[in-house]
Amino acid sequence: xxxxxxxxxxxxxxxxxxxxxxxxxxxxxxxxxxxxxxxxxxxxxxxxxxxxxxxxxxxxxxxxxxxxxxxxxxxxxxxxxxxxxxxxxxxxxxxxxxxxxxxxxxxxxxxxxxxxxxxxxxxxxxxxxxxxxxxxxxxxxxxxxxxxxxxxxxxxxxxxxxxxxxxxxxxxxxxxxxxxxxxxxxxxxxxxxxxxxxxxxxxxxxxxxxxxxxxxxxxxxxxxxxxxxxxxxxxxxxxxxxxxxxxxxxxxx
Ligand code: MF3
Ligand code: CO
Numbered sequence: 001x002x003x004x005x006x007x008x009x010x011x012x013x014x015x016x017x018x019x020x021x022x023x024x025x026x027x028x029x030x031x032x033x034x035x036x037x038x039x040x041x042x043x044x045x046x047x048x049x050x051x052x053x054x055x056x057x058x059x060x061x062x063x064x065x066x067x068x069x070x071x072x073x074x075x076x077x078x079x080x081x082x083x084x085x086x087x088x089x090x091x092x093x094x095x096x097x098x099x100x101x102x103x104x105x106x107x108x109x110x111x112x113x114x115x116x117x118x119x120x121x122x123x124x125x126x127x128x129x130x131x132x133x134x135x136x137x138x139x140x141x142x143x144x145x146x147x148x149x150x151x152x153x154x155x156x157x158x159x160x161x162x163x164x165x166x167x168x169x170x171x172x173x174x175x176x177x178x179x180x181x182x183x184x185x186x187x188x189x190x191x192x193x194x195x196x197x198x199x200x201x202x203x204x205x206x207x208x209x210x211x212x213x214x215x216x217x218x219x220x221x222x223x224x225x226x227x228x229x230x231x232x233x234x235x236x237x238x239x240x241x242x243x244x245x246x247x248x249x250x251x252x253x
Contacts, residue, residue: 003171003179005197010104011238014173014199017054017106018236018247021099024048025110025248028068028097032112034089038070042081045097054099057107057176064220069096069109076164076205076213076222076230077109089115092125094232098176105176107201108248109234120208121229124161128206128231131155131184135202139237139244145191149183152204162211164230167222169203172236185211194239199247203234 006014028045045068049056056067064078071079071094072087078096087093091114098107111125134155138147156163169182180192184204207213209228216223224230238245 003192003198004173005195006173006199007197010173011197013102013104014106014236014238015247017099017101017104019250020052020054020101021097021106021108021248022250023052024097024099025108028095029110029112032087032093032095032114034087034114036087037083038072038079038081038085038087039083041070041095042066042068045095049097049099052099054101057098057100057105058096061176067097070094071096071221071230071232073229074224074227076207076224077167077232078220078222080218080220087114090117092117092121092229092231094230096232096234103174105172105174106236106248107172107176107234108236109203109232111231111233123159124206124208124229125231127156127159127161128204129233131204131206132202132233132235135184135204136237136244136246139194139200139202139239141194141196141239141241143194145180145182145194146187146189148202149191150186152184153186156204156206162207162209164205164207164213165211166213167205169201169234172199172201196239196241198239199236200239201234201236203232205230205232
């Protein structure tokens with residue numbers, strides 16, 4: 001598959017898909033608290049998406065069994081919600097959600113602190129979020145894709161954290177996963193030249209310890225090999241003639 005450049009009309013639909021997902025996150029983030037189950041989060045997120053006339057794009061994607069990925073503590077991404085997995089004070093909870101609006105996808109992830117969390121956990125969440133913003137400094141027409149990857153990796157390195165290598169960001173549009181793949185780690189090649197109209201999901205996954213991860217026997221949940229905490233931050237963005245437009249975030253919280 002090749003990279004798709006979106007038309008003005010398609011960009012407008014992508015903007016709406018992004019804005020609706022941001023709305024979902026405003027409700028869903030506030031819902032995460034001690035005592036609820038990861039399945040409660042999935043149910044609520046599914047309803048928030050459908051209430052907006054949209055379709056949850058993760059449900060049944062390659063057989064994924066839920067609408068929202070809920071990954072707690074040492075779970076990196078693609079955690080499967082369960083009724084008996086109860087959120088506890090001190091947890092960090094990564095949510096990954098996406099939706100389809102009139103045929104166009106949006107995709108975003110956030111990591112939330114549940115009540116009081118350790119200073120180490122706070123720092124991991126903040127660094128992961130900032131690494132996205134370091135990356136998108138290079139998300140500009142005329143720059144090359146892997147400048148984004150290097151900027152994320154270089155920023156994270158100074159904290160001694162592990163950058164997950166087994167999963168990457170991606171193009172997005174009429175499909176959830178389009179070309180190109182967008183690694184969060186340095187590459188030997190500079191990658192393709194960025195062009196206005198590209199829509200990209202940039203999603204650093206950062207571990208407090210080793211970058212190495214494994215899959216649980218549910219074939220979805222990715223966990224850190226050393227049991228260290230992991231955080232995730234993702235937005236769908238648009239390459240423009242100037243600054244990148246973050247479609248799933250309208251103001252910097
Ligand atoms: N943001 C995740 C990704 O791009 C979404 C995974 S969808 C799932 O990989 F259905 F596979 F979980
Ligand atoms: Co994604």
